[in-house]
Amino acid sequence: MTGERDLALQAKAWPFEEARKLVARFAKAPPAKGYVLFETGYGPSGLPHLGTFGEVARTSMVRHAFQTMSDIPTRLFCFSDDMDGLRKVPDNIPNKEMVAASLGKPLTQVPDPFGTHDSFGAHNNARLRAFLDGFGFEYEFQSSTDWYKSGRFDEALLGILRHYDEVMAVMLPTLGAERQATYSPFLPVSPSTGRVLQVPMLERNVDAGTIVFEDEDGKKVELPVTGGHVKLQWKPDWGMRWFGLGVDYEMYGKDLIPSAELAGKICKILGGTPPEGFNYELFLDDKGQKISKSKGNGLTMEEWLAYAPPESLALYMFQKPKSAKRLYFDVIPRAVDEYLTFVDKVHGEEPARKLENPAWHIHNGKPPAVRSDVSFNLLLNLAGAANAETKDSMWGFIRRYAPDATPENSPFLDSMIGYAVRYYQDQVKPTKRFRAPTDAERAALTDLLAKLDGLPADVRADAIQNEVFEVGKAHGFTELRAWFQALYEVLLGQTTGPRMGSFIQLYGIDETKALIREKLAA
Template sequence: MVEEMSGEHELAMQAKAWPFEEARKLVARYADKKPAKGYVLFETGYGPSGLPHIGTFGEVVRTTMVRQAFQRMLPDVPTRLFAFSDDMDGLRKVPGNIPNQEMVAQHLGKPLTKVPDPFGKFESFGHHNNAMLRGFLDSFGFEYEFQSSSDWYRSGRFDAALLKVLQHYDEIMAVMLPTLGEERQQSYSPFLPISPTSGRVLQVPILERNADAGTIVFADEDGRKVELPVTGGNVKLQWKPDWGMRWSALGVDYEMSGKDLIPSVELAGKICRILGGQPPEGFNYELFLDEKGQKISKTKGNGLSVEEWLRYAPPESLALYMFHKPRAAKKLYFDVIPRAVDDYLTFVEKFDGMEPAQKLENPAWHIHNGRIPDGVKGTAGLTFGLLLNLAGAANAENAEVMWGFIRRYAPGASPETAPFLDRLVEHAVAYYQDFVKPTKRFRAPSEQERAALTDLRGVLAGLPAGAAAEAIQNEVFEVGKRHGFTELRTWFQALYEVLLGQTSGPRMGSFVQLYGVAETIALIDRALHPQASDAGLG
């Protein structure tokens, strides 16, 4: 095993997949020394004013992929991943999707961990959403350590860093003020004091500063001048200074963020350096677009949610979608799911037969940390696209209908012996019912197509029992050629439109083998004699 890891280490140093390229930044960062804190720290940030979403998944899964790559390069250096919740932020508005909104509205401006939980289950609204985040990450099996901003501020673990911010106040203001409008400049301060009377996070000017005493003076909501220490959870920082302070205080080595945050990353990096820290490595990923090419927004509700994706496909396919071209803008909507699932199945199928160096370039390596679990194997060669077409031809209302065909196609397969295939079947039925079935549009065959279908019916009827998919495919080809389809693609599209009611479809040989020769002949008969079929005679 040691030799195996050593060999993988050498290959990892040469691997070209983007997680390895990112990990090499960290290898260079510690080329001459090990981290003084004893580990390399990866971080992902989370704003707990709402529920976890698909961007949360994307950031954690991509960061995890870089972490895994680094662990292969420098296996002797420990790593940690912090999922950091900014739960000290003041609640700015009442979310529209929660109960007890009037009660929550009375606590606007307070830190999220001081707002009562509208669901009545946790200590606060922040604790509720933090629990949702942890449950969300745990459901995918991520290895991480949850961290709470409120805990860090109130426990005093940020005190030394906050005193540094006070000492370097003017330098930080010099970084921040040019980025603000004239009116905002008049009231801006990196410190947001928490009112000792109302408990709200205040956006107010700082009237006096005492670096030696570690205090600031400001006007409270009632107009009284108040002096507070910047330590002990009495203040929090504006989010950009907070980000830079956190990088410095925790010694964050790697954090990625969306392309829209590039200016913020640059500002936080400057503040981190002012405080004596080294900004983390990382990269800015592109944002997802909906089917119209517009940026996906939680507020708009456009695009896909994680829950929606997982209704129609396994999480491994979503991880694959996140792996591919993270620096390229990609559309994220329902049409991309079938291809993502089948691409994932292809990468898993190829994995075991690849050379060790090739495996490191295979996305399945990064999704499964180099070890493909047996649980995702064993789909009897059935693709998701083929299952969707089976669902369409059988008009499947449930998985059991599908398994009736699958058991005949692969006698040893069952939901018990092929649990991953069973999951795919459930997903295929859901996808078919929600997206394929409502759009099915059958058309009548042309005279040329009618003659070819009649010929194909006879060919299928004459096939030997147990004919292989490739042999059936060749016969379908030959029928098309005999009937003058110079572009065989036109012939196959006709089969999809006439027999399946859709514009695209499967390899017909594989489909016929799975669906059944007699059942396919019945499809042809319904297309050739629709009146008889409608009367129940076909």
């Protein structure tokens, strides 16, 4: 362990760079609370999504990197802002009228339109926990409503009241003139309607710990700022939470940099130290535009996980978090094959190199052994050539290529086959465009057919690849790339494709010859 710790202190992978901030933070003494606290946030007005996964996955990687370097205990809070008032009725729920009647109320006071939980907030919180549990994350769920109502935020809320003018001095310059006139960091929960109100404060009583405001019925009301009677505006809430929980590490999207700076100032006003962390770049669609749920551009997490294993998505999140990355269907096959490459390589690497390998971080230092000799792209091309609709039909080819492989002893390969069939049927098949060979290509294909006729049944991929090369050179393809592109376009109906030797061995010599004859006869 000491050897790994020494290597971790020098490792360059970004989770180690982030973790070293925490090592430096507690170099003189461990935190008074006895543990280092990592936090991620969740807004339960909607379901968990790609950003939720990315934030928890990346934070978990930093947490594990820190655990490799330090003996200080750690905790990860997944904090749900479920006391927030419901601002609008989501489009994707039943019983919208029932929910609309509770607009403005805390999410934990809005009836559950699905009828399965005590509230809409509780329903989405349960979805969050099921989501995180499904990926095997180690975390502790925390509810904003619970923290406010239990009194555990009382000290921090009274601090906001004591330092009200300082907090306002931070917030008001960020607001327009009209908003400045009515702004208060406190959002009282109306005693008459139960709604979270954005109203100006008429009075503040620091000694009594209360505020005075005009309720929706026009009456002047005095409420304590403690015990769940008020909620904070989200930016002051963020800073208050950092102070109240003692958060040591939190990451956030690039678009939240100004909000994080405000939260940090408020945390300091309360006497706390803002957490370490970094801001990650946002995702772009295939045209380079920022992904927006309202626009529906880009790729959702559900779509990714329909076509590829979660490990590939974790790899995508690991790679270059500080760079804007395009997120669309074409990135999935590459991500799967890159994952296979990394997880295969990690087992033979020196200890220092292992710590730089994404597979080490994706699997908390314990990457599994998975079969990596059959790539996802190869499976996609096999599915295309065989027009596969089921895993079973694919396994017929796989067994010939790898006789020792079965769905039982190669479960990851089995899952990849299923993903490949689905991806082919939904994303590749509709875009296939076959073309007829040119005269020169027809002559080369005829020659290739003869070469394949002369190969033994047990020929390996490298020998087949050499024959394909030799045919291309013999027929004047000075740019062999053009020869292979011709094979892809004529035989597979696409502009790019696999290493032909591996593909032919997997698909079968006889099947490949039949495919060539079919295209020559067309």
